[in-house]
Amino acid sequence: MDIIEVNEIKDLESYRNDWNRLLSVTPGGSFFQSLDWLAIYWQHFHEKQYLRVFVVRDANEVTGIVPLCVRRIKTKLGSCSILTYPFDDWGSYYGPVSADPETTLKVALDLIQASQQDWDLIDLRCVDTDGFDAGATERAMDASNLSCKKFEWDQTAYVDLNQDWDTYLAGRSGKARQTYLRAEKRVAKEGEIEFMRYRPRGEEYGDGDPRRDLYEICEAIARQSWQGNSTTGTTLTHEKVAQFFRDTHESAARFGAVDLNLLYLSGKPAAFNYNYIYQGRVYSLRMGFDPAVSNKGLGRLLMGRMIRNSMEIGDQLLDIGPGSLDAKKYWYTSVESSYRYVHYSQVSKMAKVLQTSSRIADWCRDRFMHDLENEKQDSGHSSFSASRH
Incomplete structure (x- = not known):
């Protein structure tokens, strides 16, 4: 396998036929993963973003595409750069364009690690781990030796048609x-x-x-x-x-x-x-x-x-979109979660600051839940009885 990185939206036009072909076999593929959508999105929202699209080939045949971008965001601890999907939560889920998303993503992640880092975090959002993704993102990051934290990102309501x-x-x-x-x-x-x-x-x-x-x-x-x-x-x-x-x-x-x-x-x-x-x-x-x-x-x-x-x-399926579940409760037949996978750069000072802050936050939350449980036990209420009231 070999891989090509494309940084200009106009240079993706030569891959349009391959992109459309691969989208048709992508598990859960959507219009949001099309080049047609990306081109319009980039036209309107490219400012403060740098395009990094990875085209994976096997024996000169394009087998997968991973659209990514580097974006500058603000945090309470200062600004940082994230490598993420060019998506901005317009839909429910996102991921590589390929019949084999796991292998495609791994090849891209391997190159990302080997190239000069222009990011503090790899932040892959809107991943439907329990749905069409089926754990491919998590396995690809593990196979690339990228330690990551998994967070629940949002919930989406579905209607089975x-x-x-x-x-x-x-x-x-x-x-x-x-x-x-x-x-x-x-x-x-x-x-x-x-x-x-x-x-x-x-x-x-x-x-x-x-x-x-x-x-x-x-x-x-x-x-x-x-x-x-x-x-x-x-x-x-x-x-x-x-x-x-x-x-x-x-x-x-x-x-x-x-x-x-x-x-x-x-x-x-x-x-x-x-x-x-x-x-x-x-x-x-x-x-x-x-x-x-x-x-x-x-x-x-x-x-x-x-x-x-x-x-x-x-x-086959109606995706009513993420959020506002109470307003959709009369319609949906199931609710699915999306997740966020975050890997902290090993060479970025800002990544180390953010990672330390995250660990402190996790410790404080765990400490609080531990103290809360002790308080319930001291007052004669078990977790089970407390949850029923």
């Missing part, structure tokens, strides 16, 4: 079923309901029209929803990311990854659910409804109609 709608609905809680069915009835009383879904197959099939008119409808609804007043900087129409989302929409349409869902009430656009799709796996990016059209459960109604339609057309 490999079932029929009636079975799925019957498996929801009584309150969840009642809430959804009530939304169907209440909205139907206000006018005619129309659900539409736009999913172009991509330029490869002569079907890459982004339908800007439909996307603009999503934006218009978002402005009327709670997103219009949001200050998070991540909503569909926020000035910091609105153009990024628009450009990504164009790219996703060409790639065949757009999944745009709209709900109309008496002919008026009422709610949207904007997603990306790749190989039957749907990622729910943003959603919203216009309260001026109706406040009788438009969002719930659209979500239900979308899930039902996905089951009917053969989609």
Whole structure:
């Protein structure tokens, strides 16, 4: 095997066909791992980041790609450089693009250690250890003799779409079923309901029209929803990311990854659910409804109609995204954790400071839990009895 490092986004274009081929066999591969997504992301957010993409070859055939970048971040102890995925938590999970992520990552990590270090930490985030990754990241780091600490990073809600709608609905809680069915009835009383879904197959099939008119409808609804007043900087129409989302929409349409869902009430656009799709796996990016059209459960109604339609057309999995699990509890069938793997550089002074601080924090937490347990025992409460109250 040999490996090539690429540092300019334009130089990756020559690997586009290999990238697309490998993505199609990557366990759990997503649009976020495509060159199409990376190119737009890098165009908008490349400042203060340095691209390091590793292309692994075996007998002159490209067998894997590891997209990484060096990013400067601030900590309480000062600024440091991390070698991480160029991802920024836009989706749920990330990792190497390869049919064999473990071997691909190990080869890249071996070269990273042998080359001049421009990082304080290797910080691989959004790794679904218990899912598609299946422990590949941890094994690759072990095989490369990179000691690491593992932290839980986030939790993502899934809907298993490999079932029929009636079975799925019957498996929801009584309150969840009642809430959804009530939304169907209440909205139907206000006018005619129309659900539409736009999913172009991509330029490869002569079907890459982004339908800007439909996307603009999503934006218009978002402005009327709670997103219009949001200050998070991540909503569909926020000035910091609105153009990024628009450009990504164009790219996703060409790639065949757009999944745009709209709900109309008496002919008026009422709610949207904007997603990306790749190989039957749907990622729910943003959603919203216009309260001026109706406040009788438009969002719930659209979500239900979308899930039902996905089951009917053969989609496999709906990723509702990380966080806000309480708001998604009526829908998901499982919750999966993502993890973060951190390796501290052996030559960086900042890494040593951060590692020492981490050890002190771990000791303090362990000490606190030990003292808390002693306190419970002294007061006559065991851990078991305390946990039940």
